[in-house]
């Protein structure tokens with residue numbers, strides 16, 4: 464990289480996208496957070512915001528496919544920033560029909576000159592123009608079906624192998640393709656403050672196009688605008704949340720007046736949903752391992768005008784030593800997980816997650832669940848959820864948990880959108896991204912056998 468000082472935003476969208484891609488690569492920053500911070504900090508307007516988002520996500524989403532295409536054209540080693548520049552430019556040439564290919568090449572050459580020197584610019588020009596002339600190689604050249612799928616959809620081979628083994632080739636392919644489609648922004652209506660109809664009208668007045676979801680009544684999909692910039696958001700009428708993430712509160716379905724515990728609560732998306740489901744009556748203790756993250760819950764609670772939520776820092780693996788035994792009517796364990804369901808939103812996860820990262824998660828999840836059992840009243844309900852798609856982490860944890868706890872019964876999942884009802888198996892529901900166009904998600908519900916059972 465040149466020694467010239469880096470400024471993320473100087474009005475050049477492609478240059479800014481390149482800086483974000485490099486930062487994500489070097490410091491394993493989350494692409495969605497960095498993008499959001501950049502847009503907010505520099506107050507980037509709607510037109511540039513669209514292209515910046517598209518270039519950043521698109522390049523990340525298709526990284527391995529782009530590398531496969533680039534490989535025959537690159538001789539020798541190139542600096543990492545040049546590689547990302549080539550990927551980003553080829554992404555425009557291959558996937559964005561509205562950008563003329565020669566424009567993408569010219570922009571790349573200008574950036575290469577500015578960030579490097581004439582020699583690098585000429586190399587970038589040569590590579591991209593050769594691709595324009597000769598075209599990219601076909602993935603049909605890859606013999607192994609899983610490897611071809613991994614390259615075509617830009618997912619790591621270990622994950623493709625793992626998913627194909629668990630869910631079969633066709634379902635895996637659908638999931639991999641869905642992961643490469645950027646999601647619409649989804650919000651949840653705060654039903655303690657307004658009806659869905661009222662929020663739709665408020666958003667429309669603010670120039671934001673939204674539509675009702677087919678699945679969850681309080682869920683809206685935004686077709687334009689930025690939820691976080693609306694008055695509806697500032698005034699606590701909505702929460703930004705993916706649709707499948709709204710399932711745990713629906714499934715736990717705590718009644719007004721109940722005493723509820725949310726053991727992995729930050730930043731509070733589901734805690735606040737629970738309070739809304741409870742009509743803001745009863746009490747919720749929202750705990751999380753990381754004390755700093757509790758501020759995020761408090762901010763959300765204040766913005767939404769909810770007053771039944773208290774927060775406390777607490778390691779779920781030790782919670783039973785600190786809270787009232789058999790003291791809660793309903794408990795949510797929205798466990799720390801491998802996050803393999805959120806790749807549409809955070810494409811960088813595809814390249815940073817390693818298979819061995821998955822191994823220790825079941826131990827942590829089981830330990831939190833073991834504590835939950837001790838804190839749950841007899842006949843109380845426990846919901847375990849993750850935002851991942853992995854049989855051994857999800858179903859594996861449930862099976863291991865049931866083995867250790869004969870007093871817990873896996874029960875049919877109630878209060879699901881009809882379209883998902885038939886998808887539950889043995890009282891467990893794995894939502895795939897392609898099912899309802901949401902993040903991948905897992906949920907299971909248990910009831911603690913009462914004294915008479």
Ligand SMILES: C[S@@+](CC[C@H](N)C(=O)[O-])C[C@H]1O[C@@H](n2cnc3c(N)ncnc32)[C@H](O)[C@@H]1O
Nearest residue numbers: 727728729730731732733751752778779797799
């Ligand atoms: C999937 S996130 C929770 C998201 C949250 N329920 C929501 O809807 O906004 C998992 C959370 O578990 C927390 N966590 C990780 N290990 C924990 C532990 N041992 N005890 C309690 N919380 C833990 C993390 O800090 C993280 O905030």
